[in-house]
Amino acid sequence: MSAPRFRPLVQCGEGRPGGALPLTGGPLWFTHVERLERAMPPRILPATDLPADWREALTAPRPAIAGLRLDRPRIMGILNVTPDSFSDGGVHGDFTAARQGALAMVAAGADMIDIGGESTRPGSSAIGEAEEIARALPVIEALSQETRTPISIDTRKATVAAAALDAGAALVNDVSAFAYDAALAPLCAARGVPVCVMHSKGDPKTMQDDPRYDDVLLDVYDALEERIALLVSAGIPRSAILADPGIGFGKTHEHNLTLLRSIGLFHGLGCAILLGVSRKGFIGRFGREKRAEARAPGSIAVGLAGLAQGVQVLRVHDVAETAQAVRLWQAVHFGAEEIADA
Structure with missing residues (x-):
């Protein structure tokens, strides 16, 4: 038992x-x-x-991650420099659009920018390391010179992460929970960088093919606990780990709702929690909106529900709208003075 x-x-x-x-x-x-x-x-x-x-x-208070204190909700802006991401593929596909998009997110209130050069949407296939680096690196290099906002690299591959860290990235976000490339965790430990470990079931190409769990809440918790223990044993401090339950990654809509209702459980991992629900399919279904780019209201509603359970970081496409909602959420619950420096 x-x-x-x-x-x-x-x-x-x-x-x-x-x-x-x-x-x-x-x-x-x-x-x-x-x-x-x-x-x-x-x-x-x-x-x-x-x-x-x-x-x-x-x-226990959660220490700062990538220089960001976690004493208030933080917003991670999503920048997909890919042609085929599920909600915004191609929007930031060239350097100029990606740079402008990232700077607009910073101006709108993003505390961190998460840059990904490989789509991991349901049904997607892996691309080569060279192609992934070619997509992400120029943007990381430019942003690291133009803003002090921390940059995260969204990758499963050690070679890509190493290039991104050299270019100025400050955090590695791996949707495979560091299971895809055995060299990635030792690299992050050696570089002394924080990481985000996300739960997923199967690989992106097949993860939505009838996912099943004995108990989705406890199964996801146990899987993350195991992966975090491996990262700690590899030399990454628990205080430098964000935990993400992986909404929409190998889960049915009902699985997603079960995890969201009880997301406070994941505080037991001893790590800060990152929640990524932005524009996902279950929001389209329950919010009755087929267009991914029109799902900001539903994404914000779910994000605020996560904040009410203590989630520390929201990963979002719609930064300006989310930042406004978070400021009002803080003002209502904790007073206007709590957002004076936001």
């Missing part, structure tokens, strides 16, 4: 009781947790019943 997991039942507001525990050291708090165990019904317990290791994981 697997060990129990504990999901904090997150709250905010002025009614915080004296014994409430702070969620990851921030303004959100919890007094109770949901105990989750395979083949057992969930149980609600007082937070005082938490095992010591879980209490520490859920309450």
